Amino acid sequence: MAKEKDIKTNAMRLLERMKISYTVVSADIPEFTSGSDACDIEGIPHECCFKTLVAEGKSGQHHVFMLPVDKELDMKKAARAAGEKSVTLVPVRNITALTGYVRGGVSPLGMKKAFPAYLAREAEQFDTMYISGGRIGVSVALRPEDLLKASGGTLSDLTTG
Numbered sequence: 001m002a003k004e005k006d007i008k009t010n011a012m013r014l015l016e017r018m019k020i021s022y023t024v025v026s027a028d029i030p031e032f033t034s035g036s037d038a039c040d041i042e043g044i045p046h047e048c049c050f051k052t053l054v055a056e057g058k059s060g061q062h063h064v065f066m067l068p069v070d071k072e073l074d075m076k077k078a079a080r081a082a083g084e085k086s087v088t089l090v091p092v093r094n095i096t097a098l099t100g101y102v103r104g105g106v107s108p109l110g111m112k113k114a115f116p117a118y119l120a121r122e123a124e125q126f127d128t129m130y131i132s133g134g135r136i137g138v139s140v141a142l143r144p145e146d147l148l149k150a151s152g153g154t155l156s157d158l159t160t161g
Helices: 010-017 035-042 075-082 092-099 121-125 144-151
Strands: 023-026 050-057 062-068 087-089 117-120 129-135 138-142 154-156
Touching (some): 010 138, 010 144, 075 087, 075 117
Parallel strands (some): 062 117
Antiparallel strands (some): 050 087
């Protein structure tokens, strides 16, 4: 569980309520930076660090996609995973109102509303993976199966290539 009392986010509260073990990695990152840069600053290996993207389907339903920070979301694969004809990323200006998190600090856990979630298959190869803890400069390390449990997500083929 988190040891730093000054850092507590909705994502961490959700994990604690579900009795899911996690650790916190934090660094002083005052504003949005790329996921790769955040990994470098926090000392996290890129391959096991996952970003969170929010998209809207043709149906109007929102979906959460979690994929490695160095990979790109394949929009056709994302739509297929979500059972949509197509999906488009939510504009940055709408992220906070929709999720409760700011750009660069969007966690797939503890959003204002729970949306269907999809975790890239690349996560299967790791014992521990990292996601945003819900603040810029704060990451949470946990097991992929625990992330799936907490997010209600499913493993999916999401990335290009």
